[in-house]
Amino acid sequence: MTELSTNHFLFLSAALFVIGLMGVLVRRNLLIMFMCVELMMNAVNLSLVAFARETDTMFGEGFALFTIAVAAAEAAVGLAIFLALSRRAHTVDADEFHALYD
């Protein structure tokens, strides 16, 4: 592995994705979980672009651009939901939202 190959980018992408996944599983703060989801999307973008470069196509980059746009829309809606939730429950801890369970 002394030459820069697609596998380098794929390993980095996998590591970033797993760190984001661990954050979603371990942390209970909705905001930090949300940032971890953004990190996972970013890791997937990275592997999409790496594969696109490997197979000499542009499609991966197109997918990555659409992912960025959808992530921006998701951020706007998600943060608005968190704001409404924190107004109602006075917390952003994910474990505190169990109204359907009770």
Add this chain to the structure above:
Amino acid sequence: MAWNLLFFYLLGGISLLAAIGMVVAKNPVHSAIFLVLTLFNTAGIFVMLGAEFLAAAQVIVYAGAVLVLMLFFLMLIDPQNLPERGGGHPVQRIIGPLLGVILLLEVAAAIANRAVSGTTGNATPENIAFVGGSTQAFGNLIFTQYLFTFEVVSLVLLIGVVGAIVLALPERLGERLSTISLGHPRGTDAALPEGTGAAVPVTRADRQATAALEATREVILVRDPDAYTEVKSR
């Protein structure tokens, strides 16, 4: 060691460390700053992969707009609502990283043993240089083959903006906003004929009588529209 390998390890290492910092940081503001660092380094890696437009979009949209939105939200929320309370079930704190490490090992094995198959496209470095660069080739793709998708994504963004505005509004507008109205204390409707309703047409004379009264009415500022019903003597 080749220079591009060195830069890859530099950018990748910083982005990994910042990602770990983002997960372990207690304060969400620190997490957001770490996320900015990760995204900037990933943008650098996009440049290494020859996707300059995506790197610019990443910096502008992710590191700019989304993170500013998050920090704005952090300023908007009451600080004592922010901390985690229980911190999750203890088993969850062990199982989560364990599952993550297992997934990482699986994916790493898959990457190490993968074989490239299928045909390659025509976006070779020579062809990209021929059309004028990566951004031009990308634009050709987006505005020909992916034009419909592009329009749909713009619609998704529009709906997202409208949804965010609707969701972030206070639940009862009356809680935050006061009602501003021209005064309608009891008794000032005396100018209208008795039993005014939909069946009785309002004549020009009635309008003139009420207009004269409205000119002398005071502006009343109340939290609740029903609060002010007293007859006020002028």
